[in-house]
Amino acid sequence: MRRIADLVPAHVLSFDSYVPSRPDDVLMRQYGVDRLYRLNNNENALGPPxxxxxxxxxxxxxxxxxxxxxxxxxxxxxxxxxxxxxxxxxxxxxxxxxxxxxxxxxxxxxxxxxxxxxxxxxxxxxxxxxxxxxxxxxxxxxxxxxxxxxxxxxxxxxxxxxxxxxxxxxxxxxxxxxxxxxxxxxxxxxxxxxxxxxxxxxxxxxxxxxxxxxxxxxxxxxxxxxxxxxxxxxxxxxxxxxxxxxxxxxxxxxxxxxxxxxxxxxxxxxxEDDGEHIAATRRMVAQAGEFLRSTFDSLGLEHVSGAGNFIMARVPVPDTLLYRLLIRQGVMIRTMTGFRFPNWIRVTLALEPAMEAFAKALRQTLDKR
Ligand SMILES: Cc1ncc(COP(=O)(O)O)c(C=O)c1O
CATH class of the missing domain: 3.40.640.10 (Type I PLP-dependent aspartate aminotransferase-like (Major domain))
Known part of the structure; x- marks a missing residue:
């Protein structure tokens, strides 16, 4: 009998499968929070039109x-x-x-x-x-x-x-x-x-x-x-x-x-109903971008952003550690090591309460160090 692995092509054997994040309810229980701001996937906080x-x-x-x-x-x-x-x-x-x-x-x-x-x-x-x-x-x-x-x-x-x-x-x-x-x-x-x-x-x-x-x-x-x-x-x-x-x-x-x-x-x-929705989303993204750029500036963190509903920042701690520290405060961000940007994070530009929760959690986390 052949081993299962003998049936698998070399390029599949050497490929590591991707592990997506757990569902929100599982994460909330795991990290002991009763609300979770999802700033990890560049979703539109306004939802659909x-x-x-x-x-x-x-x-x-x-x-x-x-x-x-x-x-x-x-x-x-x-x-x-x-x-x-x-x-x-x-x-x-x-x-x-x-x-x-x-x-x-x-x-x-x-x-x-x-x-x-x-x-x-x-x-x-x-x-x-x-x-x-x-x-x-x-x-x-x-x-x-x-x-x-x-x-x-x-x-x-x-x-x-x-x-x-x-x-x-x-x-x-x-x-x-x-x-x-x-x-x-x-x-x-x-x-x-x-x-x-x-x-x-x-x-x-x-x-x-x-x-x-x-x-x-x-x-x-x-x-x-x-x-x-x-x-x-x-x-x-x-x-x-x-x-x-x-x-x-x-x-x-x-x-x-x-x-x-x-x-x-x-x-x-x-x-067929995208006009006002696109305008409102662009306003939200512009406002959130301004707020987060000044937040990162005030913390002395390098940041990169342009078009799109996201911003990247270089953080003074391992990105994977920061992910865990922020999620304990109800904020989920994207670690960038997988994108070959170690110690950078990417944050989705969203509504004010989420942006403020992220800024507060980031400040508290970095202040403690
Ligand atoms: C550049 C880019 N292309 C494609 C996708 C995936 O889009 P979809 O949800 O349609 O598979 C993403 C999602 O993050 C993306 O950032």
Missing amino acids: PAAREVLAAFPPERGAVYPSGDCFTLRQALGEKFSKDHERFLVGNGSCEVITSVIKAFCQPGDNIVTADKTFAVYEWVAAFSGIEPRLAPLRDYALDPEAMLAAMNDKTKIIFLCNPNNPTGTWWSKATLERFLRAVDGRAVVVLDEAYIEFVDSPDFPDGMEVMERHPNVLVFRTFSKMYGLAALRVGYVCGGFEAVDFVKRTHLVYSVNSLGQLAAKAAL
Whole structure:
């Protein structure tokens, strides 16, 4: 009889599985607190827009017995209308994380590689690694993705370049000109994924809109999500959009029926009712950003932020220790060691009570040292 481990490919044997945090109620019991501010996942503290709330409240329980649309037909039509594109150019996944796997499966085989940054959203690197595809990681320069380093990391086995714009966790972003220069240099040698998970938080005319860029570059694919600005993280809805040809290949490796009915309905409603919601969320994020930047300044802590609903700070204690000290005071932050930023933390920009609770807990913790 063979050992189970003998059946497992080397790239899976060497991969450490990710351990997500425990559910809130378990953590609250474990750390003895009766409230927990979640500032670890860049969720929108305002929740979903009103129209999506209505859909969630009105979902008929009988629909629980019925399979969803297998290819998110109606939601894709709504996306097509919103962005003035044919709905066949959209594929919806169980969060944009699922779409990452579909794209890697569509374009890569063993021996190929993907290029991304060393300090960015790590799922591109992880999916490549556990699929037996080499992740090539270009170092950041001044906390931003470095176009030269990314080009230098490419070779003739590079199939996909993942650009997180704006970058999680640093908030830096490439301008229209930087992206255009980069795409010209890539010259169609690889698929370029623009992960625009935080685009709705950006308010600058110089920020490149991937939906427009893809019309000039058929090798560009854009990822977006309903988890951040649209406040629907629990329902897991994200999507990819691109040219007909590229999307048609991704469709072959993309699971059908992976997006539930409630998620499809709520995402469509959110999309159609986003104006005031986006404005209100941007106001909340701007106010929280101002407050936390001055908090970190007053504590003498280096911090980095840009676009997106998050801010990073360098802390004078191990980030994992600080996580435990803060959670005992009801505040959950993201440790950054896993992002290759040891002794940094990332904090979601949220409503005033949460920001004040975090600032108070941080001050008390650092004062005691
Ligand atoms: C840059 C980036 N892309 C994708 C995701 C995942 O989005 P989803 O919830 O749609 O899987 C995140 C979530 O943190 C993110 O930060």
